[in-house]
Amino acid sequence: MKLYGYFRSSASYRVRIALSLKGLDYDLQPIHLRRGDQRAMDYLARNPQGLVPALVDDGKVLTQSLAIMEYLEERFPEPALLPGDAADRAWVRALAQVVACDIHPINNLRILQYLENDLELDDGARAAWARRWIEDGFGALEAMLKDDPRTGDYCFGDNPTLADICLVPQIFNSQRFxxxxxxxxxxxxxxxxxxxxxxFKDQAPERQPDAE
Ligand SMILES: N[C@@H](CCC(=O)N[C@@H](CS)C(=O)NCC(=O)O)C(=O)O
Structure with a gap:
């Protein structure tokens, strides 16, 4: 498998964690987001969205971190990253999507670049924007998890799931703000x-070969 990613990208970090939990080897192909490699023609041919990650398996290109992780889950079921019960799976997916659908997209690099270049917001205003939406989502997640009997050492019970895989990179990202x-x-x-x-530890951004 070949993973196109960037050390600091939280969506790439999610896929690195999932691959690692499942004990799957991959070759890393760094895409330097600050330099704009994601908009190079050869990368756009793989992912027309111009976003990382993309995973190539068996000659097939997969994009969108949640879709990639669900693919890995189906193809390599052990260890499971989703619970066995349908309602529990919906709960874990809901926790994961608070991060992946409602926090991350509005704090992404291209959004922050738009705030800087088009709306001319300074560093402080951009950080306030990011903090506002991260804290909003983290507040919801805290309320969902704090007294729920399904919460254990991890978001769901005592084994890591997709919810933890989405949460940890978002916490890493939140430290910047x-x-x-x-x-x-x-x-x-x-x-x-x-x-x-x-x-989680070995796949952290600062431990990646393309880390700056
Ligand atoms: N929903 C996508 C989000 C992917 C995404 O936003 N990736 C960011 C890095 S975390 C990116 O490539 N940003 C490039 C840019 O904003 O130009 C996923 O989960 O894979």
């Missing part, structure tokens, strides 16, 4: 547990 995790003690505890696992 000085989000105070003290306000989200359940998320902070789960994050700490995840970071004890090599799949």
């Amino acid at each position: 000085a989000v105070d995790m003290g306000r989200f003690p359940t998320l902070a505890r789960i994050h700490e547990n995840c970071m004890r696992l090599s799949a």
Whole structure:
């Protein structure tokens, strides 16, 4: 498998964690987002959205981190990243989508670049924007997880799932915007547990070969 990604991209980090939890090897093809490699013709031929990650398996190009992780789950079911029960799976997907659908897209590089270049917002205003939406989503996740009996060492029980895989990279990203995790003690505890696992720790952005 070949993973097109960028060390600091949280969507790429998600897929690296999933591959690692499933014990799957891959070759990394760095796409330098700040340099604009995602908009080069040869990359757009693979992913016309001009976003990372993209995973190539068996000659097929897969895009969108959630779709890629669901593909990996179907193709390599063990260890499972989703629970066995349909309602539990819907819960885990809902937690994952709070991050992947409602927090991450409005704080993405291209959005921050639009705020800077088109709306001419300064560093402080851009950071305030990112913090606003991250804290909004983290507040919802904290409320969902803190007293729920399904919450364990991780977002769902005592094994990592897609929910943790989405949460941890978003917490990494939130550190750039000085989000105070003290306000989200359940998320902070789960994050700490995840970071004890090599799949999360070794795939962290600063440990990637393309890290700057
Ligand atoms: N929903 C997509 C989001 C992908 C995405 O936004 N990737 C970011 C990095 S985390 C990117 O490639 N940004 C490039 C840009 O904004 O130009 C997924 O989950 O794969």
